[in-house]
Amino acid sequence: MIDVSHISKSYGDTHAVQDISFGVKKGEVLGFLGPNGAGKSTTIRMLTCFLPADSGEVRIAGYNVANDSIEIRRHIGYLPENNPLYMDMGVVEYLDFAAGMRSIPSRQRRGAINRVVERCGLAPMAARNINALSKGYRQRLGLAQALIHNPAILILDEPTIGLDPHQIIGMRNLIREIGQEKTVVLSSHILPEVAATCDRVLIMNNGQIVGSGTPEELSAMASGGQEILVSIRADQNHIETVLKALPFITAFEHVSEHDGLHSYSLQANDDEEVSERIFDAVVQNGWRLAGLQRKTINLEEVFVDLTTREAT
Amino acid sequence: MNSIGVIFRKELRSYFSSPVAYIVILAFLGITYWLFFRTFFLANQSSLRPFFSLLPWIFLFLGPAITMRAWAEERKMGTIEVLMTFPVLEREAVLGKFLAAFLFLSIVLCLTISLPLTVMFIGYPDPGPILGGYLGACLLGGSYLAIGLFASSLTENQIVAFILSIVLCFALLVIGEDFVLFNLPSALVPICAYLGLGAHFENIGRGVIDLRDILYYLSIIFFFLFLNQLALESRKWRS
Secondary structure, three states, X not given: OEEEEEEEEEEOOEEEEEEEEEEEOOOOEEEEEOOOOXXXXXHHHHHOOOOOOOEEEEEEOOEEOOOOHHHHHHHEEEEOOOOOOOOOOXXXXXXXXXXXXXXXXXXXXHHHHHHHHHHOOOHHHXXXXXXXXXXXXXXXXXXXXXXXXXXXXXXXXXXXXXXXXXXXXXXHHHHHHHHOOOEEEEEEOOHHHHHHHOOEEEEXXXXXXXXXXXXXXXXXXXXXXXEEEEEEEOOHHHHHHHHHXXXXXXXXXXXXXXXXXXXXEEEEOOOOOHHHHHHHHHHHOOOEEEEEEEEOOOXXXXXXXXXXXXXX | OHHHHHHHHHHHHHHHOOHHHHHHHHHHHHHHHHHHHHHHHHHOOOOOHHHHHHHHHHHHHHHHXXXXXXXXXXXXXXXXXXXXXXXXXXXXXXXXXXXXXXHHHHHHHHHHHHHHHHHHHHOOOXXXXXXXXXXXXXXXXXXXXXXHHHHHOOOOOHHHHHHHHHHHHHHHHHOOOHHHHHOOOOOOHHHHHHHOHHHHHHHHHOOOOOHHHHHHHHHHHHHHXXXXXXXXXXXXXXX
């Protein structure tokens, strides 16, 4: 759906985005993660045709951004950073303006507006002026604007910034719901948000992509292996001799002992079947297994790891 | 084409939904009426001449006051990013905003209708100069608005936009004034006399509607609207 190859963008001496490439498949939810100033917004502005790339090519829905900018914009719904709104307008008036700009015929506008008002939970605020809306509702209105023409692609720059935790959850649910039928690109510097809403994550730092993959893959990438928590009921010495002998386990640590149940934290290599193999070892030795869990390292650790690795 | 109309309607509504518009209208009418009637009965002539000779100077403030917000506000609030990622060309957005400002100015001008009515009630003025005067006022006002829109697209500060438009309009108005022309090197005189905004207005105001004067104003309007379009597009090639 979106195909970006080797785009760069500089502002004077600052290289905001340097030679990045990525693709987004139809129906996928892609998250840009990165510290402030990493180049997320610049990348998004190049996707939405607000800024052209200095070099490289962006293709969206089969069109080239440089040549068919207007055509591409028809397929995109966009919520820019900080959700700019015309404060002197009313909610419905603003959506009607957006519908007009999207060339929705006047007979269908009423329906389109009702649909997004309903969808984004704006109904109780429909009669208000925008400047009388709370931040959460303003954000919903921004999203409603982006959805008014039922676009195939939705691009959201920092959609939950400045919201309270309750509103963040509401917004996230809304995005996840929309993500089931549309291609969504969003940016954020809040890690759990990306983990909760995205199928795939691109981590950006200093204008470059420093990591990409599903939230799970990124965890594995950061640790350079995987961590497994296992609880076994058996003799401690016996367990440790066997664990030492297993080739795919690089290190282990005795975490706790409770009523003869020993918990270990294992560092394993990238072998996909580590869990199965540990299970096999348990069976062969006639131990009793009380727990076997692959620990996912959370995104914060990946993020800090990837972005600091870049800096050094 | 459709987007021009949509932007036009939005802009027009936002003019009338803000109290600033009404203040501007009242101030304009108050000052104009005062200055006109102050000398009208003394001069004892049933003519609108004094009114039309005031207009270029009063419009100097009215025009920029109308347009200062147009782009500066969009830039400041960031709404320009919403607007320019809609499927709309820069020139369509510029044209939509210009037409709205122009209609607003025309409405304000219509509100001065009681002046010619008063004069016609009292005496027998020549209708030619009155019609010509209003046509000239529209064209001159349109030029001010185009300049003002351009100035507004250069900054995100409305006050800066306001002052800058006044300065630009003022410069273009006075280069055609005799006082300036006397002091210029003779090679520049015909060019400056032609470029000055005021002389063409006086021609039309006499009731002589010359195509060249109309073309002059249309060129000024298109030139500054084009500059406005370039200023909007400059975000794409400026680094």
